[in-house]
Amino acid sequence: MSNGSALSSGRQADHAWLANGTALSLDALATRPLHELLDAAIRAREQQKRLIALFPFCDGSGDRLLMVAADAASARLSATSFDLAGAPGWPSITPVWPEAHLFEREIHERWGLVPEGHPWLKAVRGHRELEATPVSPAHPFLRAEGEGIHEVAVGPIHAGIIEPGHFRFQCFGEEVLHLEIQLGYQQRGAEQILEQAAPARRLAVAESIAGDTAVGHALTYCMALEGLSGTRAPLRAHAIRGIALELERMANHVGDLGALCNDVGYLPGAAYFGRLRGDFLNLLTEISGNRYGRSLVVPGGVRFDVTPALQARILETIEADERDLRDTFKLAINTPSVLSRFEGTGSISRQTAVELGFVGPTARACGISRDVRTDHPSGVFQFTHVPVAVAEDGDVMARANVRWLEVTRSLRFVREQVSRLPEGAVRVPMSPLAPSSMTTSLVEGWRGQIAHVVLTDDSGRVARHKVIDPSFHNWLALALAVRGAQISDFPLCNKSFNLSYAGHDL
Amino acid sequence: MLQLLKTRFGQGRRTIDFPGEQTLPGRFRGLPVLRPELCRNGCSACAEACPTEAIQTSPLKLDLGRCLFCGLCQEACPEGAITFTDRYPLSFRTRDAMVLDGREVELATALDARMRSLFGRSLRLRHVAAGDCSGCAAELAALGNVVFDLGRFGIQFVASPRHADGLVISGPVTANMRLALQQAYEATPAPKIVIAVGACALSGGPFRGAAHSSDGVPPEIPVDLYIAGCPPHPLSLLDGMLRLLGRIDTNERRPAR
Numbered sequence: 172m173s174n175g176s177a178l179s180s181g182r183q184a185d186h187a188w189l190a191n192g193t194a195l196s197l198d199a200l201a202t203r204p205l206h207e208l209l210d211a212a213i214r215a216r217e218q219q220k221r222l223i224a225l226f227p228f229c230d231g232s233g234d235r236l237l238m239v240a241a242d243a244a245s246a247r248l249s250a251t252s253f254d255l256a257g258a259p260g261w262p263s264i265t266p267v268w269p270e271a272h273l274f275e276r277e278i279h280e281r282w283g284l285v286p287e288g289h290p291w292l293k294a295v296r297g298h299r300e301l302e303a304t305p306v307s308p309a310h311p312f313l314r315a316e317g318e319g320i321h322e323v324a325v326g327p328i329h330a331g332i333i334e335p336g337h338f339r340f341q342c343f344g345e346e347v348l349h350l351e352i353q354l355g356y357q358q359r360g361a362e363q364i365l366e367q368a369a370p371a372r373r374l375a376v377a378e379s380i381a382g383d384t385a386v387g388h389a390l391t392y393c394m395a396l397e398g399l400s401g402t403r404a405p406l407r408a409h410a411i412r413g414i415a416l417e418l419e420r421m422a423n424h425v426g427d428l429g430a431l432c433n434d435v436g437y438l439p440g441a442a443y444f445g446r447l448r449g450d451f452l453n454l455l456t457e458i459s460g461n462r463y464g465r466s467l468v469v470p471g472g473v474r475f476d477v478t479p480a481l482q483a484r485i486l487e488t489i490e491a492d493e494r495d496l497r498d499t500f501k502l503a504i505n506t507p508s509v510l511s512r513f514e515g516t517g518s519i520s521r522q523t524a525v526e527l528g529f530v531g532p533t534a535r536a537c538g539i540s541r542d543v544r545t546d547h548p549s550g551v552f553q554f555t556h557v558p559v560a561v562a563e564d565g566d567v568m569a570r571a572n573v574r575w576l577e578v579t580r581s582l583r584f585v586r587e588q589v590s591r592l593p594e595g596a597v598r599v600p601m602s603p604l605a606p607s608s609m610t611t612s613l614v615e616g617w618r619g620q621i622a623h624v625v626l627t628d629d630s631g632r633v634a635r636h637k638v639i640d641p642s643f644h645n646w647l648a649l650a651l652a653v654r655g656a657q658i659s660d661f662p663l664c665n666k667s668f669n670l671s672y673a674g675h676d677l
Numbered sequence: 678m679l680q681l682l683k684t685r686f687g688q689g690r691r692t693i694d695f696p697g698e699q700t701l702p703g704r705f706r707g708l709p710v711l712r713p714e715l716c717r718n719g720c721s722a723c724a725e726a727c728p729t730e731a732i733q734t735s736p737l738k739l740d741l742g743r744c745l746f747c748g749l750c751q752e753a754c755p756e757g758a759i760t761f762t763d764r765y766p767l768s769f770r771t772r773d774a775m776v777l778d779g780r781e782v783e784l785a786t787a788l789d790a791r792m793r794s795l796f797g798r799s800l801r802l803r804h805v806a807a808g809d810c811s812g813c814a815a816e817l818a819a820l821g822n823v824v825f826d827l828g829r830f831g832i833q834f835v836a837s838p839r840h841a842d843g844l845v846i847s848g849p850v851t852a853n854m855r856l857a858l859q860q861a862y863e864a865t866p867a868p869k870i871v872i873a874v875g876a877c878a879l880s881g882g883p884f885r886g887a888a889h890s891s892d893g894v895p896p897e898i899p900v901d902l903y904i905a906g907c908p909p910h911p912l913s914l915l916d917g918m919l920r921l922l923g924r925i926d927t928n929e930r931r932p933a934r
Contacts, residue, residue, distance in 0.1 A: 296853075327857045330836035332804045332818040334811055335854060356853045359808050360888030371728035375745055375883040375907075382812025382908065426815075439681060445822035446691050453702055460704035460761075462910065463812055466747045475704065498684045505680070673810045676851075 185211070186251040191547040192394040192612040194401070194605055195250060197230055197626070200237075205253045205261055208236070212264035212271065215240050215249075221528055223248065223611060224624045225274040227255060227282050228635045230607065231628075236261075236278075239611050239624060243546040248611050260285030270528025273643060296355030296676050315341035315348045323658065327356045334672035338661075345657045350650045357676035365392075365636040370470075377623075378465050381640055381674035386412075386419045386455075387616030388623075388638075389468040394549060394612035395625045396470045400602040404550075406593040408472035413551035414485075414588050415455060415464045415473075417581035420617040422451035424532075424574040424581075425496065427669050431571055432503055434663045435512040440503040443495065450492050454485055472598030477589070485589050493582050500575055513568040517652035517664035520565060527651075530644045531619020532577065533668055536562045536569035543615035557584050570667040577617075606631040616641060618671065640674030692826045696925050699765070699912055706746045706761040707910070711779040713737040715758040726753035729876065729883060741767065741775040742879035742893075745907040767905040768917025772879070775903060785902055787923030792868060796842050797922050799831045802872070803841035803865065807858050808848030808890065812908035813875040817845060819911045832918055838862075843870035846898070847908075849877040849890040862898050870901040872918070875908050882907060 185203065189195045203211065215222070220240040227236050234255040241248050253261075263286035265272045273295060275286040280294045293310035314322070320343050327335035335356040341349040364376045377392035378385040390412055397404060404412075426448035432440025452462040459467035459475055467473050477485070503509050519529075524537035534541045542559045544552040560576035562569035609626045619641030628634040645668060652664045693699065701707070716737050724732040727750055731743035737758060739750070751759045768785040769775050787793060806814050820827040821834070835841050838861045850858060862871070873894045876882030881892030894900055904917040919925045 327854065328805055328838075328861055332806075332814050332821075332834055334806045334809060334814060335857065356857070357806075357808050357848075357851060358853055358889050359849060359851055359884045360890065361884070363888050364884065364886075369728070371726065371747075371749060372883060375728040375747065379810040379812070379877075379883050379907075382810030383815055385812070439685065442823045443684070443688055445819075446688070446824055449819065449822065449824055456702040456705055458704070460702075460706045460748065461746070461907075462816070463908070465745070465907065466749075495688065498687060502680060502684050671811060673808070 186249040188247045188249055189611065190247055191543070191549045192398040192610060194398050194608045194610045196605070197607045197609060200250055200252050200609065202235060202252045202254050205236070205255060205258055208238075208253050208261050209264055209267065211238065211251060211253075212268040216268045218242065219244070220249065222268065222270050222274065223613070223622050224637055224639055225271060226278060226624075226635075226637050227284065228626055230626070230634070237609075237624070241547065241613070243541070246547055248547070250609065250611070255284075260287055262287050263289040265289050269526045270644070272527075273647070294355070296358045312339045312351050312353070313341070313349060315343075319343055320348070336672050340658055340661075342658055345659065347653045347656055347658050347661070350653050352646055352650050354646065354672055354675050357673040359673075359677065361677040362636055362638055365638070366633050374469065380638055380677060381642070381671040382463060383423055384419065384616045384618065384621070384640075384671065384674065386415045386464040386468060387614050387621050388640075389465075390416060390550075391612050391614040391621045391623045393468050393470045394614065395610050395623045396601065396604065398610040398612060399604040399608055399625060399627060401605070402471055402599060402601050404472045405596045405599060407476075407595045408597045409550040410588050410592050411458070411473045411477055411597060412468055414477070414585050415458060415467055416614070416616075417585050418451050418455050419464055421578050421581045422448050422455070423617040423669070424578050425451065427666060428500070428503070428571060428574060430666045430669070431513070431567070431663065432509065434666050435509055437503060437506060437509050440499060440509070443499040447492055447496055447499070450488055454488055457481055457484060469598065471601045472596070474598070476597050477592060482589050482592065486586060489582055489585060496578065510568070512660075512663060513571055514566065516567045516660050517656060517667060518564065518566040519648055519652050523651060524565070524648070527647055528644055529648050530641045531615070531617075532570055532573045533619065533645045533648050535560055536573045537565040538563045543613045543620050547613050549612070549614070551588065555584070555587065557581070567663055567667040604631045604633070618642060618669070618674075619645065638677060640671055640677070642670040642672075642675045645670055646675060691823050692829075693824055695825070695912075695915060696919065701763045701765065701910070701912070703763075705763050705910070706748050707913075708764040708767055708782065709739060709744070709751070709759055709761045709777065711737055711739060711777050712758045713779040715756040717756060720755070722753040722755065723750035723759055726750050729880070729885060736778065739777045740880070741769070741777060741905040742772055742903060743876060743882070743885070744905060745876055745882065765910050765912040766916045766920070767909060767913045768920055769903045769905075770901070772900075772903060775879070775905060785917060785920040788870070788901070788921055792870070793923050795868065796870070797924070800918070800922065801833055801835045801840055801842045802845050803836075803838045803843070803861065804834055804845045804847070805854075805858050805861050806848050807846060807854035808851035808877060808884065809875070810848075810877075813847035813877070816908045816911050816914060817847070817874065820914060825911050825915055827915065830915075830919060830924070838864040839866065841865050841869070843872065843901075845872045845874055846894050847874045847878050849881045849884040849887065849893060850895060852889045852891070855891060855895065859897070870921070871898055872902045872904065872921070873900045874904045874914065875906055879903055879905065
């Protein structure tokens with residue numbers, strides 16, 4: 172699928188193009204001198220590309236920095252590498268392309284390279300008191316000072332049943348002036364296992380990057396391996412994968428709508444949505460034997476077929492659920508006490524969302540039409556279109572509305588797919604991975620774009636497996652959403668995003 | 678208000694009767710049953726298929742503490758020596774009891790009389806996620822919904838370890854959470870209980886040996902109840918807690934071979 176595109180005359184192509192989930196030989200990957208990185212970042216931003224991945228790798232000919240960007244207009248991804256040639260760093264690209272901010276922090280922490288002039292070069296996952304390496308020096312929390320200003324520290328262990336992270340608020344009375352989110356407590360070392368462990372183990376780890384996105388990550392993982400090996404999963408498998416992905420989306424959106432109701436004290440919504448979430452998890456169990464759809468998606472297809480009896484049961488369940496869901500949503504949204512808490516709370520502007528490269532419902536609630544299923548379709552989404560759900564206001568209400576719209580559209584998608592499943596096998600054997608190649612696979616998980624970038628060495632083994640969970644892009648959105656808000660609105664704002672700690676920390 | 682009543686009526690009663698017979702979806706993979714006598718000499722297909730090295734062969738043994746319940750071993754076995762059943766009781770008092778060898782399974786027994794008199798009708802728990810992918814956390818949270826309704830058994834999750842009678846720990850215990858977990862444990866007033874939930878907390882699960890994993894609850898925190906699964910089904914969690922409190926008789930529902 173690779174075809175170099177020479178943008179300027181008389182020199183090597185700036186970047187190679189590839190489609191979502193296809194392989195590119197590393198020979199076809201352009202290598203530019205490091206000093207061109209800044210220009211490349213400026214151009215990418217001008218062309219409204221989005222940064223998918225930025226990390227160093229070594230392919231035998233030396234250390235290189237890989238930049239993968241997405242071009243929604245052409246539904247393609249561009250890949251460029253920059254020759255590090257022993258350089259200790261580069262002028263930071265964050266000031267000219269803000270969505271690179273966390274990628275550069277990660278590189279600094281993990282590989283010790285220095286993006287000079289980065290505005291906030293703090294460790295992403297490390298901790299002062301636990302830091303074993305001198306790579307990431309202590310970097311204190313940003314503090315506001317003045318009369319009446321106080322600090323609120325929350326976590327890592329939170330009040331509810333939820334993953335750990337540390338939130339540091341600078342407040343003036345009830346008003347939040349600034350929130351800094353320090354994560355890393357969940358860091359397990361998933362990428363290393365994805366590179367080194369036996370294949371069955373790798374898949375289990377992919378499913379555990381974010382446990383509520385087991386289908387999404389397993390699918391992204393399998394697409395990458397299938398791309399590198401040139402394996403084509405059967406049509407029926409694509410349809411079943413799509414059904415599972417949308418069931419996962421509905422389970423999470425419905426669960427979060429319930430949690431949003433709970434956080435504003437609207438208990439009927441919490442109870443009914445909470446129960447309905449379970450119905451979608453039970454459908455995933457019917458298909459895969461696990462409530463989160465684990466063990467379903469495998470390289471080459473899916474492990475379990477959807478039998479005619481199961482088809483009927485899925486259709487029956489979603490028909491009954493659709494009625495209950497509509498009643499419950501209508502009920503919640505017509506309740507003044509719910510509206511008054513949702514509307515205008517935790518707003519993010521469209522411009523901020525564009526600049527910082529937010530993804531998924533977070534971006535769509537700010538009026539940005541951004542959805543991998545439409546922009547970079549793969550699998551079943553190449554044959555059927557799920558309309559992108561967009562809202563304008565960027566607040567809790569907008570995020571609730573986007574999630575609700577997505578539920579209704581996923582319901583329709585599942586009904587269509589289940590009623591006309593393609594005939595045939597659900598799994599084909601995998602071919603070996605192509606040596607010295609790379610691929611980037613993207614899937615629209617329920618939180619947004621999941622990306623896996625995989626590189627192989629000259630013997631066809633995985634040399635680097637980089638995972639970028641949608642939460643990696645979106646945590647800053649939460650910090651900005653509560654700026655200027657009442658601190659008591661924090662739980663509501665948090666739930667409206669419901670980001671993954673483990674997916675961020677890996 | 679009328680709409681609310683109408684919707685309430687339409688929703689009906691959703692809370693399950695528990696303890697009582699529950700029907701789980703057909704493909705649900707619960708307790709595996711081993712038949713070592715069916716093993717062919719020298720065959721290790723199941724062990725090779727297992728993602729987490731939970732299986733030993735000759736003689737056949739399966740460690741439920743490492744098991745992800747993926748069913749790959751059952752798929753790999755040419756003789757049908759491993760079969761996953763739909764039985765959800767998967768809680769144990771010791772780690773050793775979780776190593777299945779084909780003999781009768783020793784499910785969790787109740788706490789002693791003193792602990793039962795303290796916690797039997799009122800148990801407050803603090804959950805600590807320590808590298809939990811959010812799977813176990815989500816199932817623990819699901820216990821609070823109208824279907825499982827944990828509160829009716831007098832069990833409640835609380836915000837502070839100081840208000841708790843015990844901890845529920847999930848995740849492989851990451852390096853960055855070890856200190857927080859230790860502090861939460863120490864902050865919980867004695868006498869206290871510890872429940873370790875899911876393959877990660879029991880053995881590291883898929884993250885066993887990972888760079889920042891402690892491979893489960895560290896030895897300085899004694900565990901009273903182990904619940905297997907990836908993640909454990911809410912029924913497994915509920916069943917385990919009620920067994921610990923002596924409210925499900927282990928003999929009553931012990932799975933037969």
